[in-house]
Amino acid sequence: xxxxxxxxxxxxxxxxxxxxxxxxxxxxxxxxxxxxxxxxxxxxxxxxxxxxxxxxxxxxxxxxxxxxxxxxxxxxxxxxxxxxxxxxxxxxxxxxxxxxxxxxxxxxxxxxxxxxxxxxxxxxxxxxxxxxxxxxxxxxxxxxxxxxxxxxxxxxxxxxxxxxxxxxxxxxxxxxxxxxxxxxxxxxxxxxxxxxxxxxxxxxxxxxxxxxxxxxxxxxxxxxxxxxxxxxxxxxxxxxxxxxxxxxxxxxxxxxxxxxxxxxxxxxxxxxxxxxxxxxxxxxxxxxxxxxxxxxxxxxxxxxxxxxxxxxxxxxxxxxxxxxxxxxxxxxxxxxxxxxxxxxxxxxxxxxxxxxxxxxxxxxxxxxxxxxxxx
Amino acid sequence: xxxxxxxxxxxxxxxxxxxxxxxxxxxxxxxxxxxxxxxxxxxxxxxxxxxxxxxxxxxxxxxxxxxxxxxxxxxxxxxxxxxxxxxxxxxxxxxxxxxxxxxxxxxxxxxxxxxxxxxxxxxxxxxxxxxxxx
Numbered sequence: 001x002x003x004x005x006x007x008x009x010x011x012x013x014x015x016x017x018x019x020x021x022x023x024x025x026x027x028x029x030x031x032x033x034x035x036x037x038x039x040x041x042x043x044x045x046x047x048x049x050x051x052x053x054x055x056x057x058x059x060x061x062x063x064x065x066x067x068x069x070x071x072x073x074x075x076x077x078x079x080x081x082x083x084x085x086x087x088x089x090x091x092x093x094x095x096x097x098x099x100x101x102x103x104x105x106x107x108x109x110x111x112x113x114x115x116x117x118x119x120x121x122x123x124x125x126x127x128x129x130x131x132x133x134x135x136x137x138x139x140x141x142x143x144x145x146x147x148x149x150x151x152x153x154x155x156x157x158x159x160x161x162x163x164x165x166x167x168x169x170x171x172x173x174x175x176x177x178x179x180x181x182x183x184x185x186x187x188x189x190x191x192x193x194x195x196x197x198x199x200x201x202x203x204x205x206x207x208x209x210x211x212x213x214x215x216x217x218x219x220x221x222x223x224x225x226x227x228x229x230x231x232x233x234x235x236x237x238x239x240x241x242x243x244x245x246x247x248x249x250x251x252x253x254x255x256x257x258x259x260x261x262x263x264x265x266x267x268x269x270x271x272x273x274x275x276x277x278x279x280x281x282x283x284x285x286x287x288x289x290x291x292x293x294x295x296x297x298x299x300x301x302x303x304x305x306x307x308x309x310x311x312x313x314x315x316x317x318x319x320x321x322x323x324x325x326x327x328x329x330x331x332x333x334x335x336x337x338x339x340x341x342x343x344x345x346x347x348x349x350x351x352x353x354x355x356x357x358x359x360x361x362x363x364x365x366x367x368x369x370x371x372x373x374x375x
Numbered sequence: 376x377x378x379x380x381x382x383x384x385x386x387x388x389x390x391x392x393x394x395x396x397x398x399x400x401x402x403x404x405x406x407x408x409x410x411x412x413x414x415x416x417x418x419x420x421x422x423x424x425x426x427x428x429x430x431x432x433x434x435x436x437x438x439x440x441x442x443x444x445x446x447x448x449x450x451x452x453x454x455x456x457x458x459x460x461x462x463x464x465x466x467x468x469x470x471x472x473x474x475x476x477x478x479x480x481x482x483x484x485x486x487x488x489x490x491x492x493x494x495x496x497x498x499x500x501x502x503x504x505x506x507x508x509x
Contacts, residue, residue, distance in 0.1 A: 163480040167446060170477035171393060171499065178399030178500025185406055195395055337448065 035110065035131040038117075039068050043084065046126060055108065055133065056101055068129075073100040073107055083114050084127070091116040091124050098134070109138040164325050165210050172203035209338055213325075216345045222264045224350070224374065229295060229304065230257040232265070236272045247280045248288055255295035261302040261370050267346040274339045275366055279308035284361065301352065301369040309363040315356065322356060350374055381509040382408035384471070385437035389415045390422040390455070391444035391475065400442060400475070400501045407506045412437075419447045419455050426470070427462050439469055440509070442501065445476040445483055452476070456492050473509070475499055 029036050035052035039045055044067055048060045056071060063071070072080050076099045083097040094115040101108040112131035119125040176199045183192040230253060237244060237251065244251070276291065283289040292307040313322065323344040325337065347354050351374040358364040387408075389400050397415050404411050416422035429435050445452035452474060474487040477499045487496035497505045 163478065167476075167478045167480070170479065171396070171446075174477045174499035175393065175395040175399065178396065178403075178502075181500060181502060182399060182402045182406070186402065195398065199395055 033132060035112075035129075037068070037129050037131075039127045039129070041124060041126065043068050043127070052131075056103060071101055073102055076100050083112075087114050087116050087127070088124070091118065099131075108133060109135045161325070168206050168210075169203065172199050172206060175199040176203075213338075213342060213345060216267075216342065216349050222267075222349060224262050224264055226260050226262050227265055227268060228257075229255065229259045229261055232268055233272055233293065236269055236276060240273065240277060243277065243280055247283060249280060249283075250288065250290040252290065252292040254292060259295050259302075261304075262372050262374075263370050264346075264350055267350060271343050271346055271368065274343050275306045275368075278339060279306065279310055279364075282310045282364075283308075284310050284363075286361075298369070300371060300373045302372055304368040304370070305365060306368070307363065307365040312358045312360045312362050312364050314360055315358045323354070381440065381506045382411065383438070384408075384411075384440040386412045386439040387414065388422065388426070388439060388441045389413070390419055390441065390447075390452075392417050392419070392447045393444070396444075396499060396501075403501050403503060403506065407503060419450050419452075423450075423455060423458055426459065429469075430462060436469065439471070441470055441472040442475045442497075443472055445474060445478055453486070456490060460492060471509075473497055473505075475501055 029049050030051070032051050035055070036049040037045060037052055038047040044065050045063050048058070048063055053060050058071070069077055069080060079097060080099055083095045086095045094113050097112050097114065099110050099112055101110055110131045111134045112129050115128050116124045117126050117128050176196055179192050179195045179199070183189065186192055279291050280289060287309055290309050294305045296303050323340050325341045344354050347368060351371040353369045355367040355369070356364065387404055389397055391397055391400070394417060397417065401413060401415060404413055414425065416425065429439070443452045443455060450458070471494050472492055473495045474493055475497045476483060484496050487493050
């Protein structure tokens with residue numbers, strides 16, 4: 001433990017030993033790893049070591065006498081005060097606390113030991129606080145936690161995927177078994193054959209769908225190139241021009257025709273195609289369909305927004321299911337419940353994300369976040 | 376074929392969006408109980424209104440056996456049961472509900488076993504053995 005004397009100027013010190021001690025202790029308090037500060041019993045600074053001043057970008061003379069809580073982030077005031085109270089309740093035991101400190105571009109995570117120093121009569125006199133920076137550790141920890149979250153999420157999705165796929169394969173197999181079970185009694189072999197044919201075709205289609213999804217998820221090196229947003233969207237529109245014209249859809253492009261983004265062109269096309277055809281499929285019978293497409297940048301994403309004025313969906317109710325596999329929400333016979341699942345899978349394969357807002361009978365807005373850092 | 380208790384039900388309702396499965400179920404039920412009063416719904420919402428209608432008709436006291444699929448568009452079997460629970464089914468005893476599904480998700484099977492309104496879980500396709508057990 002550092003004695004309090006060493007922190008004050010020791011002009012009066014005599015003898016070689018004292019001088020050696022002085023240099024020794026000075027080298028400790030002027031170290032470049034640990035913060036050493038002292039406060040009075042009210043928490044006002046009585047000493048700040050050079051390293052602390054340097055890292056927090058403060059001047060010792062400006063802060064002496066000021067309350068040390070001012071250099072603790074608001075969120076950590078309570079825990080800081082609690083720790084001080086613990087010190088008072090048991091002055092012989094040092095206490096540890098993690099405090100965030102404000103710095104010009106964010107926060108510093110710091111770990112501290114608080115200890116009460118006593119005067120000659122054994123009464124609490126001041127606080128000695130020694131701390132160090134654990135920001136890199138915390139950042140690593142956060143990174144790890146997010147990786148664990150992603151892994152857990154992927155595991156959950158895989159398990160769910162397994163149940164869904166087995167269900168979807170089984171449902172066709174169950175039909176075939178069921179038909180075979182009754183075929184003897186049915187007597188009408190042609191009918192049985194037709195039903196088996198239908199089931200087998202569906203089974204085959206299901207397997208193809210699953211293949212498609214697995215191949216998206218399995219893609220490790222996805223070719224990404226820069227595309228012109230307007231041209232690419234226009235190309236998709238051209239390919240479904242008949243549908244667009246028949247439904248009398250109005251398309252509004254609210255962005256500059258020179259905008260570009262990094263994406264996998266095949267996925268981009270598939271995603272746009274799905275959103276456009278969905279907007280047509282689920283148009284409101286009460287108004288002419290209109291799709292407004294906007295574009296903006298957000299952090300390291302380029303964001304495409306598709307807003308339609310269609311049937312909309314009860315987002316509160318179906319939030320968890322909307323991007324789920326084989327989920328359908330409207331009375332359309334041609335809905336397979338795969339489109340949005342594939343769209344989400346494709347955009348996530350490009351390390352992007354998709355968000356949705358919707359109101360029943362108002363319309364639906366999809367926001368596509370294309371990650372521009374992913375190459 | 377020996378007829379068992381199941382044919383004492385005065386009405387059968389099959390709710391499943393899968394047309395082929397319904398053909399199989401219909402055949403199995405009718406083969407087992409040839410005079411069965413059978414109602415088949417591919418649209419769960421329509422089935423729900425039908426059951427609510429029965430519930431509201433105090434003169435309709437027919438004992439009813441329901442086969443309910445889980446994975447259906449818009450409303451799942453579970454949501455169907457939830458909606459049924461909320462309709463204040465005044466004569467719960469009138470309805471016996473079995474879940475029929477091709478799901479092998481253990482949570483689905485457990486959920487069926489634990490559900491107050493559900494009497495059992497049958498893995499598709501519906502067979503005479505299933506009917507024997509009712």
